[in-house]
Amino acid sequence: MRTANVRTIVVWTLVALVAAAGWSVLALARGENVSAAWMVAAALGSYAIAYRFYSKFIAYKVLKVDATRATPAERLDNGIDYHPTDRRVLLGHHFAAIAGAGPLVGPVLAAQMGYLPGTIWIIVGVIFAGAVQDMVVLFFSTRRDGRSLGQMAREEIGPFGGAAALLATFAIMIILLGVLALVIVNALASSPWGTFSIGMTIPIALLMGFYLRVLRPGRVSEVSLIGVALLLLALVAGRWVAESSWADTFTLAPSTLVIWLVAYGFIASILPVWTLLAPRDYLSTFMKIGTIALLAIGVIVALPDLKMPAVTDFAKHGNGPVFAGSLFPFVFITIACGALSGFHSLISSGTTPKMIQKETQIRMIGYGSMLMESSVAIMALVAASIIDPGLYFAMNAPAGAIGTTVQNASQVVTSWGYHISPADLAQAAKNVDEASLLSRTGGAPTLAVGVSEIFAKVTGGSLRAFWYHFAIMFEALFILTALDAGTRVGRFMLQDMLGNVYRPFRNVSWKPGLALTSALVCALWGYFLWVGVHEPLGGINQLFPIFGISNQLLAAVALAVCTTLLVKSGRLKWAWITGIPLAWDATVTLTASWQKVFSSDPKVGFFKQRSVFQDAIDAGKVLPPAKNMDDMHTVVTNSTVDGVLSAILAVLVVVVIADALRVCVRHVRRPALSTLSETPYVESKIVAPAGLIPTRKEKEEARARDVVGAQAGD
Amino acid sequence: MWSVLRRATSGVRWYVRELTDESAYERYVAHVCRDHPDAEVPDRRAFERMRTERQEADPRQGFRCC
Numbered sequence: 001m002r003t004a005n006v007r008t009i010v011v012w013t014l015v016a017l018v019a020a021a022g023w024s025v026l027a028l029a030r031g032e033n034v035s036a037a038w039m040v041a042a043a044l045g046s047y048a049i050a051y052r053f054y055s056k057f058i059a060y061k062v063l064k065v066d067a068t069r070a071t072p073a074e075r076l077d078n079g080i081d082y083h084p085t086d087r088r089v090l091l092g093h094h095f096a097a098i099a100g101a102g103p104l105v106g107p108v109l110a111a112q113m114g115y116l117p118g119t120i121w122i123i124v125g126v127i128f129a130g131a132v133q134d135m136v137v138l139f140f141s142t143r144r145d146g147r148s149l150g151q152m153a154r155e156e157i158g159p160f161g162g163a164a165a166l167l168a169t170f171a172i173m174i175i176l177l178g179v180l181a182l183v184i185v186n187a188l189a190s191s192p193w194g195t196f197s198i199g200m201t202i203p204i205a206l207l208m209g210f211y212l213r214v215l216r217p218g219r220v221s222e223v224s225l226i227g228v229a230l231l232l233l234a235l236v237a238g239r240w241v242a243e244s245s246w247a248d249t250f251t252l253a254p255s256t257l258v259i260w261l262v263a264y265g266f267i268a269s270i271l272p273v274w275t276l277l278a279p280r281d282y283l284s285t286f287m288k289i290g291t292i293a294l295l296a297i298g299v300i301v302a303l304p305d306l307k308m309p310a311v312t313d314f315a316k317h318g319n320g321p322v323f324a325g326s327l328f329p330f331v332f333i334t335i336a337c338g339a340l341s342g343f344h345s346l347i348s349s350g351t352t353p354k355m356i357q358k359e360t361q362i363r364m365i366g367y368g369s370m371l372m373e374s375s376v377a378i379m380a381l382v383a384a385s386i387i388d389p390g391l392y393f394a395m396n397a398p399a400g401a402i403g404t405t406v407q408n409a410s411q412v413v414t415s416w417g418y419h420i421s422p423a424d425l426a427q428a429a430k431n432v433d434e435a436s437l438l439s440r441t442g443g444a445p446t447l448a449v450g451v452s453e454i455f456a457k458v459t460g461g462s463l464r465a466f467w468y469h470f471a472i473m474f475e476a477l478f479i480l481t482a483l484d485a486g487t488r489v490g491r492f493m494l495q496d497m498l499g500n501v502y503r504p505f506r507n508v509s510w511k512p513g514l515a516l517t518s519a520l521v522c523a524l525w526g527y528f529l530w531v532g533v534h535e536p537l538g539g540i541n542q543l544f545p546i547f548g549i550s551n552q553l554l555a556a557v558a559l560a561v562c563t564t565l566l567v568k569s570g571r572l573k574w575a576w577i578t579g580i581p582l583a584w585d586a587t588v589t590l591t592a593s594w595q596k597v598f599s600s601d602p603k604v605g606f607f608k609q610r611s612v613f614q615d616a617i618d619a620g621k622v623l624p625p626a627k628n629m630d631d632m633h634t635v636v637t638n639s640t641v642d643g644v645l646s647a648i649l650a651v652l653v654v655v656v657i658a659d660a661l662r663v664c665v666r667h668v669r670r671p672a673l674s675t676l677s678e679t680p681y682v683e684s685k686i687v688a689p690a691g692l693i694p695t696r697k698e699k700e701e702a703r704a705r706d707v708v709g710a711q712a713g714d
Numbered sequence: 715m716w717s718v719l720r721r722a723t724s725g726v727r728w729y730v731r732e733l734t735d736e737s738a739y740e741r742y743v744a745h746v747c748r749d750h751p752d753a754e755v756p757d758r759r760a761f762e763r764m765r766t767e768r769q770e771a772d773p774r775q776g777f778r779c780c
Contacts (some may be wrong), residue, residue, distance in 0.1 A: 079745030080738070080765065081775060089732040096733075097778055140729055145723070148774065217762040220734035274766045280736060481778060486771035508771055 019045025019401040033305035036382045043378045045369045050127040055367040062574040065359040072145045073355050084357040093368040094283045101479050102337030105443035107381040110334040112322040113315035115308050116384040117331045126340025126374035129581035134344045135366030136562040141349035143678050149349045155559050155677050161659030162615045165557050170493045170653040177486045178528025179547040180479045182539050185257045186442035187472050192250035193238040198476045200234035208279035224282045254533045255428040262526035269487040269518045277484050284478035291474045295379050304455040308385040324603035328589040333548035338377020341600040342554025360690035383450025390420025391428050395446050398538025399439040400625025409438050432468035441540040443473045490521040531638050534630040552589040552652040559661040568676050593650035595655035606643030608634055651705045
């Protein structure tokens with residue numbers, strides 16, 4: 001038996017103590033402000049232990065990653081999309097691909113229940129579900145030449161389950177785009193500074209695209225530096241514009257922004273990739289990694305106090321203004337990406353498996369990146385919890401609940417038990433150079449206020465407004481990129497589906513088909529965006545739960561595929577590794593769907609909501625927060641659409657899970673009937689370390705290879 | 715002291731070039747020379763065009779998450 005040395009035992013005991021201390025203070029402290037340091041300690045300590053022990057166990061005992069087996073990158077190396085990539089570079093790639101607006105927005109909204117439920121789910125969820133899903137999907141996709149999740153579902157579960165998975169993915173993509181666009185609209189509405197600087201990113205991207213295409217092809221670093229410099233200039237110039245006579249031109253109403261965004265999404269998605277998408281992607285990746293690094297430093301240096309209570313009354317009664325519903329299941333739905341995100345399975349079964357050098361690196365790339373993503377979610381939760389709770393609720397409650405004046409908002413928020421004076425509300429808006437912060441729902445503005453608070457602690461208060469708009473720009477930038485890229489992916493799926501009906505659609509470069517499918521995809525997410533903006537009950541309040549549910553349902557599909565593959569590949573004993581997260585995720589998500597469809601509380605259940613408002617219309621009454629009959633009809637239509645959609649999504653996922661279960665049971669009973677489409681073993685010739693830092697043994701192997709290479713070489 | 719600094723900057727440069735895929739062309743040229751010695755090597759402009767066209771054809775390449 002292997003015995004651990006004393007140093008290892010001491011080090012890991014200390015790490016465990018740090019994590020335990022963090023958790024104890026977070027859980028037990030009441031009535032006084034807790035420092036964010038404890039949250040950081042609980043998170044980092046738990047991540048370290050999970051990575052060292054659980055991910056190692058999964059990699060070597062369950063998946064049995066094989067260092068001698070060649071990966072698709074090695075076997076199919078074509079120098080372009082299949083090529084063995086250095087593990088540190090791929091970690092950066094994979095992290096940049098999975099991190100986006102999701103982990104930043106979800107935790108901010110979930111803070112309405114206090115910081116504790118969110119912290120627990122982000123950390124426990126990532127360790128046992130999210131990171132496991134990313135890693136196991138990456139493993140199975142690597143063993144299948146980088147097959148996508150949809151292809152794996154079709155091949156390993158069956159055409160029926162596969163089709164349901166594809167349809168669910170498409171629907172989820174549309175909702176995602178609609179909700180992300182809504183976040184942007186809420187952040188940019190009547191904000192000339194924000195609108196101007198985001199608008200400027202379009203000419204900047206076009207310039208960068210021209211530079212890369214015509215002037216100096218492929219010089220990405222230099223053009224990115226130019227782009228980032230111009231971007232910061234646009235950010236500073238935003239203030240001048242906001243204070244000049246041009247301000248009115250850039251002060252746009254939400255409904256105007258909707259039209260601009262849909263038009264942008266359509267035009268950007270039919271333009272060639274090099275004009276907007278590629279350069280924008282470079283910009284947003286630079287900004288994303290830079291800002292996340294800055295934020296991590298800011299949180300560690302400033303170590304601010306958390307002002308939000310550990311658990312609010314809304315958690316106990318389920319009547320919160322940000323999103324309706326009780327702690328279970330809605331906290332787990334709202335914190336989508338930071339703990340468990342179905343979307344990551346699309347990345348883990350997309351680009352990354354084609355680039356991974358060694359199977360042994362799957363642990364670091366799959367599990368490690370997801371831990372990093374989770375720490376981003378923790379930072380977002382810190383940012384939301386350090387601002388005054390009164391301000392938090394005034395920013396995140398829909399206008400229908402708190403009214404449109406600071407007096408009214410102060411009164412309502414104080415009646416919820418979070419005192420904030422009208423003067424403080426006005427001052428908070430003035431601090432960041434915004435006309436008003438009331439009902440700036442969607443998470444991005446709240447995050448920006450929190451980020452500006454953290455950064456202002458380090459750089460001084462005079463830069464607060466700059467940091468606020470910096471944070472808005474940072475989120476808007478990659479949401480706009482996501483709109484463009486997501487429309488293209490949605491279009492690609494639609495072309496594929498329509499190709500079955502009318503052949504020319506299959507040809508992805510057939511121009512009429514391209515324009516038509518692009519328009520269709522934009523119209524679909526544009527519909528949700530429009531609905532979200534005009535929803536009297538608050539767009540985020542109504543739509544964010546559907547977004548969260550759909551993301552978690554996609555995770556259920558991914559976990560169902562993983563569990564089926566574990567069973568079919570002779571790992572039945574270990575099927576619980578993804579089976580338990582699947583059971584939990586399915587319980588949470590289907591409960592949430594059930595409540596969204598059938599709940600008798602009109603704040604939660606869409607159909608109950610519909611009937612309450614329909615009855616009022618029949619009786620000729622107008623129910624608040626609707627202001628007139630038109631509003632009443634809007635509510636009825638929207639809640640019908642939302643309810644039907646929630647039901648369809650849930651049914652699709654139940655179909656996938658049932659089909660997966662059928663395949664598993666059949667395999668256990670009659671293993672001979674099932675086929676496993678794993679690519680055959682080929683011996684690897686690459687020698688590379690498994691983890692970030694090479695072990696002594698790995699260094700020796702690399703040295704030995706160099707010696708052999710020198711002898712064998714000419 | 716200087717050598718440490720030089721190594722650090724060249725390390726950062728390497729990392730940024732790899733992460734942004736600026737090094738894609740050199741990698742491709744090396745690949746063609748090694749595995750298909752008889753094939754013609756495209757110039758950088760043509761190569762970069764080919765790369766964006768591939769992304770155009772399958773937008774799932776390099777897709778970003780929420």
